[in-house]
Amino acid sequence: MNVLPTAPLRELAHQVGFDLVGFARAEPIPPESLLSWVAAGYAADMDWMGERAAERLDVSILLPGARTVISFANNYWRDDAASVDSPIARYARGRDYHSTLRDRMKAFRKTLSLRYPELGTYGGVDSGPMMEKVWAARAGLGYVGKNGCFITESHGSWVLLATLILDAEVDDYGAGPAADRCGACRRCLMSCPTGALVGNGRVDARACLSYQTIENRERQVPEAFRVKFDNLVFGCDICQEVCPLNRRPVFADHARFEPRAVAALGAVELAALTPEQYQELIPGTALARARYDGLRRNAAYALGVAKQASARGVLEKLSGDASELVRTAALWALSQLEP
Ligand code: B12
Ligand code: SF4
Ligand code: SF4
Known part of the structure; x- marks a missing residue:
């Protein structure tokens, strides 16, 4: 396979809708950061993080002969009036980003395979066993901040990532990770309500409200974390909202990132969702991961934290719900x- 020129690939990435693109050599990732994170228990019960560690650390297991990893990023920040007080994290207010980024990558791969029929590729968005922030850093798109998020110069950390492995080299790999711009700042560390940021950009998922609201959906949330569900029903943006590097966000002017009707609802309405409303509002959004009962459990906690007397009626109704989790x-x- 020939060495692929990056200029037309960059152009294609922008044509299919990505905001940022970069290229990295497909070299193994030093195992320390992932393995010590898993060993410390920071993965909580996300067993898949450790189970497929070998692939995460060496993309040539996913694609034999891997030479290049392309990292793509999409800005998603919006300030639509209807969703400004939403208890749903920003990334989840529009159409499910997995399908948005996957569709864009699919269009990219389609053209790529027409141009280079012999080329082997392997792609993923979030759920693939790849360390997407490491690849984005190596591809020169930015760096991992103390808040554990990937921060770009142009869009701050309000970006979502997609990753594509190629079994061919490209003609320009760029300069590698961007300089760390956190400096002496510690705002995110001071603002995280649960102390989930444990240093060096590491997140203890067990304490992270993003994990508790999204991944821990079948059990009660420990009380110490539940009491921090302050206008927070799905995901958490606190350590990004406080970050000075996010002070100049860029509006993501694309219908796919436009908040859906669910982002106009408050915790009372989310707690009171009927199965029919759930079916109408949730499929096709990232909220589906929390499932019906998980979402209502979270909303009930948020109402308790807000001590909102007007929520008594809906909470009394939920206290007789068929789901033990919700009750x-x-x-x-x-x-x-x-009282
Ligand atoms: C597991 C996971 C979580 C867990 C753990 C979070 C974490 N930071 O690890 C939980 C459920 C808590 C979570 C929460 C969120 N997540 Co998440 N998550 C992931 C997932 C699946 C794996 C991350 C991982 O490997 N963690 C393990 C640690 C050890 O690795 P790491 O995060 O890469 O961090 C280490 C390395 O980057 C290393 N490092 C840093 N720089 C460099 C440079 C080089 C060259 C090398 C070798 C290493 C290195 O140091 C870091 C610390 O050890 C990725 C998707 C993916 N497949 O990568 C999405 C992903 C990280 N999540 C994403 C998002 C959007 C979120 C939330 C913002 C959602 C929300 N609003 O609620 C929060 C943010 C919480 C936070 N402060 O980080 C986006 C990140 C976008 C961004 N700009 O950073 C991703 C990339 C999904 C995507 N495809 O867009 N997430
Ligand atoms: S997402 Fe929320 S809980 Fe998790 S580290 Fe950031 S501020 Fe803390
Ligand atoms: S809040 Fe400060 S320390 Fe945290 S990621 Fe942003 S710049 Fe870095």
Whole structure:
């Protein structure tokens, strides 16, 4: 296979809708950061993080003969008035980003395979066993901040990543990770309500509200974390909102990132969602990962934390819900309301 020229690949990436693109050599990743993170228990019960560690650390297991990793990023920040107070993290307010970035990567690969029919590729968005922030750093798109998020010069950390492995070399690999711009700042560390940022850009998922609201969806959330569900029902953006490098966000002017109707709802409406409303509002968004009961559990906690007396009616109804998860959360929330 010939060495591929990067200039037309960059152009193609922009044509299919990516904001940023970069190229890295497909060299193995030093195992220390992933293995010590898993060994410390920071992966919580996300067993898949450790189970496929070999692939995460060496992309040639995923694609034999791998030579290049392309990292793509999409800005998603919006400030639409209807969703400004949403208890849903910004990345999840529009159409599910997995399908948006996958569709863009599919279009990229389609043209690539027409141009280079022999080329082997392997792609993923989030759920693939690849360390996407490491590849984005190696590809020169930015660096991992103390908040554990990947920060770019142009769009701050309000970007989502997609990753594509090629079994061919390219003609320009760029300069590698961008300089760390955190300096002496510690805002994210001071602002994280649960102390989940444990240093060097590492996140203890067990304490992270993003994990607790999204991944830990079948059990009650430990009380120490539940009491931090302050207008927070799905995901958490606190360590990004406080970051000075996010002060000049760019509006993501694309319908796919436009907040959907669900992003106009508050915790009361989310707690009261009927199965029919859930079916109408949630499929096709990233919120589906929390499932019906997980979402209502989170919303019940948020109402308890807000001590919102007007929520008593909906919480009383949920305290008789068919789901034990929801019933228990609602009873706890009721116990938090003023008498
Ligand atoms: C597991 C996971 C989580 C976990 C753990 C978070 C974490 N930071 O590890 C939980 C559930 C908590 C989570 C939460 C969120 N997540 Co998440 N998550 C992932 C996932 C699947 C794997 C991350 C991982 O490998 N972690 C293990 C640690 C050890 O690796 P790491 O995060 O890369 O960090 C180390 C290395 O980067 C290394 N390092 C740093 N620089 C360099 C440079 C080089 C050259 C090398 C070799 C290494 C290195 O140091 C870091 C610390 O050890 C990725 C998708 C993917 N497949 O990569 C999405 C991903 C990281 N998540 C994403 C998002 C959007 C989020 C949330 C913002 C969602 C939300 N609003 O609620 C939060 C942010 C929480 C936070 N402060 O990080 C985006 C990140 C976008 C961005 N700009 O950073 C990703 C990339 C998904 C995507 N495709 O867009 N997530
Ligand atoms: S996402 Fe929220 S809970 Fe997780 S590290 Fe950031 S501020 Fe802390
Ligand atoms: S808040 Fe400060 S320390 Fe945290 S990621 Fe942003 S610049 Fe770095």
